[in-house]
Amino acid sequence: MVILNRIYTRTGDGGETGIGDGSRVSKLDARIVAGGSVDETNSHLGVAVTLCINQAAKTRLRQIQQRLFDLGADISCPWNAATQHDKCPRTSKSDVAELEAELDQVNERLAPLQSFVLPGGTPLAAALHVARSVCRRAELDVLQLQQKTDINPQVMIYLNRLSDLLFILARAANNDGAEDVLWVPKA
Numbered sequence: 001m002v003i004l005n006r007i008y009t010r011t012g013d014g015g016e017t018g019i020g021d022g023s024r025v026s027k028l029d030a031r032i033v034a035g036g037s038v039d040e041t042n043s044h045l046g047v048a049v050t051l052c053i054n055q056a057a058k059t060r061l062r063q064i065q066q067r068l069f070d071l072g073a074d075i076s077c078p079w080n081a082a083t084q085h086d087k088c089p090r091t092s093k094s095d096v097a098e099l100e101a102e103l104d105q106v107n108e109r110l111a112p113l114q115s116f117v118l119p120g121g122t123p124l125a126a127a128l129h130v131a132r133s134v135c136r137r138a139e140l141d142v143l144q145l146q147q148k149t150d151i152n153p154q155v156m157i158y159l160n161r162l163s164d165l166l167f168i169l170a171r172a173a174n175n176d177g178a179e180d181v182l183w184v185p186k187a
Helices: 030-051 055-076 092-108 123-146 153-173
Strands: 014-018 024-026
Touching: 024 030, 024 055, 030 055, 030 123, 055 092, 055 153, 123 153
Parallel strands: none
Antiparallel strands: 014 024
8 A cells, every 4th residue: 555645755856766666767767758658648538537428438547547557657667577476566468458358349339430530529539639649659658668678568568559449439439430520631
């Protein structure tokens, strides 16, 4: 259990922060940058939750927020494939499979696209598009981290599927695609 009775600690005033194994790194470290982008994705999902009127969809977005917090912890903890049972929450293949099942289920009711979709439409769809684009950046930040150190391979896969799901959910929030704003070249 985490207990936070004081938010400021003064330990980061010199530009360093602690990571999951207790060591300290620069706040510019790729691990911290990637975690920040995941946190930003989560914050944008929080905005989407406030715009969501469908209770089941709201509950699902909150579950994804919980998984993103786990994923952020996964990034924060150095990965060693030989140590499968460390104390850090780890993103799993079943987490990815859950997203894939939802992607298939929601996409099934949407008409195939004949054009690219511009971010927008309903307020909820617009918020989901912002979360999607930030999630894509988080994926790139994790890729940069992955080029420097070993990380749980499921993290990248999860973020890739999540950005796809957020795109599909944005279309669903646009009256199942009927209110999508389509790209018209040179319009």
